[in-house]
Amino acid sequence: MSLFFGLLSSVFSQDVITRADTLRGSITPERAWWDLNYYHLSVEVFPESQSIKGTNLVRYQVKNPAQTLQIDLQEPLTITSVKQDGLELSFRREGAAHFFSLQKEQKQGEFEELEIQYGGKPKIAVRPPWDGGITWQKDSNGKHFIANSNQGIGSSIWWPTKDHPADEVDSLLISVTVPKDLMDVSNGRLRKVDDHGETKTYHWFVANPINDYGVNISIGDYVHFSEEYQGEKGPLTMDYYVLRENLEKAKKQFEDAPRMMKAFEHWFGPYPFYEDGFKLVEAPYLGMEHQSSVTYGNGYQNGYRGTDLSGTGWGMKFDFIIIHESGHEWFANNITYRDVADMWIHESFTNYSESLFLEYFYGKEAGQEYVRGTRARIQNDRPIIGTYGVNRRGSGDMYYKGGNMLNTLRGIIQDDEKWRAILRGLNQEFYHQTVSTRQVENFISQQAGIDLKPFFDQYLRETSIPTLEYYFSKDNTLHYRWMNCIPSFDMPVDVMIGDKKIRLHPSTDWQEQTGLKGQVLEINPNFYVSLLRMN
Ligand SMILES: [Zn+2]
DSSP: OOOOTTHHHHHHSSOOOOHHHHHHHSOOHHHHTEEEEEEEEEEEEETTTTEEEEEEEEEEEESSOOSEEEEEOOTTOEEEEEEETTEEOOEEEETTEEEEEOOSOOOTTOEEEEEEEEEEOOOBOSBTTTBOEEEEEEOTTSOEEEEEEOTTTOGGGTSOBOOOTTSOBSEEEEEEEEETTOEEEOSSEEEEEEEOSSEEEEEEEEOSOBOGGGOOOEEESEEEEEEEEEETTEEEEEEEEEEGGGHHHHHHHTTHHHHHHHHHHHHHOSOTTGGGOEEEEEOSSSEEOOTTSEEEOSOSOSBBTTBOTTSSSGGGGSBHHHHHHHHTTTBTTTEEESSGGGTHHHHHHHHHHHHHHHHHHHOHHHHHHHHHHGGGGOOOOSOSSOBTTTTBOOOGGGTHHHHHHHHHHHHHHTOHHHHHHHHHHHHHHTTTEEEOHHHHHHHHHHHHTSOOHHHHHHHHHOOOOOEEEEEEOTTSOEEEEEESSOTTOOOOEEEEETTEEEEEOOOSSOEEEOSOOOSOEEEOTTSOOEEEEOO
């Protein structure tokens, strides 16, 4: 998702960790023993009463047999029945967590199924997509316009699920029943539509692993257009669903979608979900990276709601929501965090992808200016990595500081083709997987041939910005060191002295370099660091 200024910091900085946070954010014993295989989520949506009713068939494989299984569903929704092999099960509810007592003996390696019935009036989204739930709106023709958004708050806000990111379901069928004059667009491909007279059921199938928060319903009086894109893995269907009133605007604005695909396949490798196609779907909120079904509500204008986040002018060259949310197909949907504390894996790379889009079409310096321009938004308030095991993301700095961190890393590596190979390599190495920060760090270190642990520790786990402290002694000797950083910080940095470009390898101890002409030192501005001259 995209950052709502100030909100993340204020909401997450001073809260108290509760038992509910642990039940939601950790791999509890009742989650650990089984592996998700398949969901068939079937839900009917009633716009007039703003309620829903449905079933979720959960297929899982037993890894380490146990007899209690956790599924989450948030109030005020209720589970009305849960069955295994046709037999009704009893369960205990603790907040959103439901602990089912399984009667059938669970055997290692076996596949088992649960059928869960549920319903009620789901939480209404207050400020979607940031404070999520269901949005019930109407378009200008008076037709219902409905969607979920639940990153952060959790998909269990509207359906019963294993609401933890570590275990992705391998495939998903989502069947959504809506009044006959509306259409549902969900993830993956439309298999069929059942006509029941007053209602219709849309069956969407996702053939790839999908993260929980990406599962979505978008319901409206949609019109459809499409194109076939010739991509790295062959033809890719790109489908667009927009409100009837916006068709002409969308046909123009969505020209950014194939441009996005061209740039990101270049930088990150093939689009990760050819089997499921790519869709842009209009939504009654700003936007979200729903896998293979990116939702769009940026008002058919360039920039972020018409403004340039970088202040450089480059941010007006593209539709922020099309580029940013689609960038998440690689970093969020293909490579997914195992814990929301590592949300930078989604947001830092995707923030950085905006500059790579610019670079692809307007040249390297355009992208660099954009990245530098976003620095004004960095807070350095809290570390980028959040708290593990309790559903807590880190600072909103995961966006702009994260993007600047990655751009700095590119400067360290000093080889643009290698850098691109690393970005593509990440998407290959961790294809359709959930990962931890350490896995990402180690992969980049190995590929770059540099021990980047101090670098990542500094930028992801601290708030201070390294300062290059220096002075020239009378014989033109340069004295320099890193300060305002962890003791092991040893990042190389490119500087200009006079008209000479040199690479320094500072540590936190003073070092010196002789034989220089000039007394003025400038840092390559693409390194996100500070500079302090001592006298
Ligand atoms: Zn995002």
